[in-house]
Amino acid sequence: MGENKSDVLQGTLDLMVLKTLESMGPLHGYGIARRIEQVSDDTLSLNQGTIYPALLRLQQRGWIKSEWGTSENNRRAKYYSLSRIGKKQIDKETESWERVAATIARFLASSR
């Protein structure tokens, strides 16, 4: 594991997955993992496999759903998409994350 890459917080990964699905539409696990890596410019120490427990967690809450499909190059894969609850949840999650980020930012600013 890369020393200078940061570990991903649990809730963070969830939100990343939700956001990815929101912008990209239905996507399989590999696609989601790649997208997150690309967006974060490979600064996250994301073992691609860790995406799957996160996907399971979101599925169990009913925020995303999955079904088997075929990729453009004719490979069978499981596609994940946002559910109705998930769509609603994104705003809530985003808001709470922004609140945390803002708080942290204030701390960082004040200690400077």
Place this chain on the structure above:
Amino acid sequence: MDWLRTLLSRCKAFLIRNKLDQELEEEFRSHLEFATEENRRRGMPEDDARQAAMRAFGGMTQIQERYRLRRGLPLLDTIAQDVRFAARQIRRAPGFAAVAIITLALGIGANTAVFTLTHALLLRTLPVRDPGELVRLAIDVSATETDGRNAPLNLPIIEAIEKRSRSFHGIFAWCVYDFPFKDGTVNSGIHGAIVSGNAFESLGVRPAAGRLLTPADDQPGGGPDGLAAVISHRIWVERYHADPSVIGRHITVTDHGATIVGVAPAGFEGVIVAEHPDIYLPIEFQAVLYGQPTKHDGGRLWLETFARLNPSVSRAQAAAEMNTLFPSILDATVPPALRHLPVIEKARFEVKPARTGWSKLRAQYTEPLLLLQIMVAAVLLICCANLSGLFLARASARRQEFAIREALGAGRLRLMAQLFVECLMLALPGALLGVWLAWMAGPWILHMLGNAEAEQAISMRPNLAVLSVTVACAVLCALLFGMAPAWTASHTSVDAALRNSHPRASTGGSGLRNFFVPFQVALSLTLVVVASLLGTTIARLLTEDSGYRTDNVVFILTDFLRVPEKGEALVALYHRMAARMEEFPGVDEASVAAQPPLMGGRWTDDFVAAENAQYARPAEAMENIIAAQYFSTLGISILSGRDLQNNDSDRNSCILSRAAARLYFPGVSALGKTLRNVIHHRDTGVATFHDYQIVGIAQDTKYDSLRESPPPIVYLPITSGEGWMTNAGATLFFIIHARSTAAANLAYLATLHEMAPSSPEIPPIEFSQSFRDSVARERLLSVMSGFFALLGLLLSCIGIYGLVAWNVARRTSEIGLRMALGATRMRVFALVMRQVIGLLAIGVLTGGIAAFFAARAIRGYLFEIRPGDPVIFALSALLLSFVGLLAATLPAHRAISIDPTQALKTE
């Protein structure tokens, strides 16, 4: 909501986990293929592309494991795994499993059986509103501090309490009755109760159909529906098929028309335990049957009375209040003729909790049931010790298995949990089988109560409370007998066990095993001693000379409340009827008495020799009121003088038992002397008296119980007109000695129909039966304790056998070596037995001490045997040692037939 959705999803995933596992694998595979393809497109060679893809993915197995932990129900998975594993273990050793299950079934079955009875008789909370508020009001008339006899109340007393006491509300009365019952073509007897109008209201029960009785029903002339009747849920279902149209139906109860107004709720069996009324009528029915005076008779105690405590009044406060009110309540309600009888003077008022209702059986059976409960608990402990021993032996045979599993990463807790599951899988079928055994044994145990009504009314069907106790029992057992092996197993040193390839060479747990045998032996010895003492007691009681003839003698209660004859005419009727019965073929003698012997009834009175009345203090004697022929009917010889005669000249005559003669006239002949019955009026200090001429001295007999030596008894004639005879003489007993019970019954029925046709037929009681039933409690105790002792003995034998067999197996090579080096068979035998003898000795010694204390604890139940009887102790110890040694001999014999060359070769 999220957690709920997650849980549901987990449950679903748990059910289809195999399919999901496949899908996950496929998903991972497709992930890797996507990644490989992309890498390849970037120009990596095939092998590198795949490697890089796998690197980027991370640890596949860890991810899978994390995924699974999150997906299904991992705890259930583990348990399911353990169960499957345990099932395999059990299948591999079916004999072991069978022994374990049967052992447990016996132990748990015994516990369940006794607990079912305890629960039914003592513990079941009444299905009513706020049962904790209920109290039973009664009059304590015990002769001694401990005998706990109490009497019910009557309406005048209840009304006085309602008026004066501030402690209670919802006071209601209850009296169990058997009625002749007619409904259309159905004509049968029915078990019923007459209850106060407010009884159901006070209990707070709701009808299953129609309505329950109300105070409006309990009025002279009946209520809105005439004579209202409520039927039990049981007969509603059994007889009327739960038909709601039963409401309003006309029935006939003891020749009186009544209307069914409602059905009591299911499961409601009244407040008297072991009696289940199938019909409830208002107390007014007493007046309908026997006239208003009997309903309000202050001289008769016949109504079981219950009440609710007022809020913020404690039971002690209520009792204190009642104690101050009681004398004045007695003054106001008891007829002057009875007010100053010693029994009334000594009576105290009692307020007892009635959360579980009340039963007259309780006074008799509470302690014996507790005693049996302790004994079955001991049996269960022996079972557990046995199984613990067996499991330890197996655990040591499985040491390698445990070591390998531990080496592969199983935690100690995991190992222990797995063993526990294994134990539980033996304990639960054992418990199930035990419940079945208890159910089967139920009727047999009930029969030993010696109470026909209770036998019918008590359900031995295991209910929820009993089953939960049984299951708790099984879990506790599994913990108990699984603990030791689990502990040793989890403390196996991995490398030592693996290096030591010979499973038999291990010694783990042998220290513990050595503890179990003395423990079992000690418990069994205690059980055997207790059972022997109780067995001796019942044998002595049954062969005890009571002084009575019991064969072919019947007692028949009379119910002459409705015959027109009263007072002297009634007494004459009794005389005539007894004489008429004697005319029938096969009837030898017939007589009348107020108290049939050995039925537990007890009348006492104070007497003094008239000639000494100036200075001697009156002394108490038992009393009975009889007609002529009483002595010849019961085979009691008249030692001197003559029998009483059924005529007026004997109105003031009496007969004394020899003990009574000796008590009142020591050293002189009592015949012809005068005996004075002294009645003290404690409040006024005045004593009145009544003199009787002694015309005969009868042989001594027991009176109300086989246990006591013959007390002094004074026999007075029914012609003496004792105004205080029960119900003014309307309920006495005919005593008939005939060729057979049938002949006696025939004579009675014919005479009854001829001379007192208005009186109900009452089934006769065979003296030989009531004689045996008078020791029903001792019989129950001795039979059950004997059975438990036998069980304990058997289990201990299995335990000893198991220990020795295991030791021999463990030491096969050692013994082979010894024999190869020249040890004789005798020496080998001695070697094996020495250990057993040591353990037996410790067990017998500690068991002897335990038995000594146990025997002292039950001394109250013993009869003509001292709790420390040396013969019983010696015989029990001998029996146990003998059986123990016998159990050890079998495997020891195997030790001496070990072939040294064979034994050493296997090393």
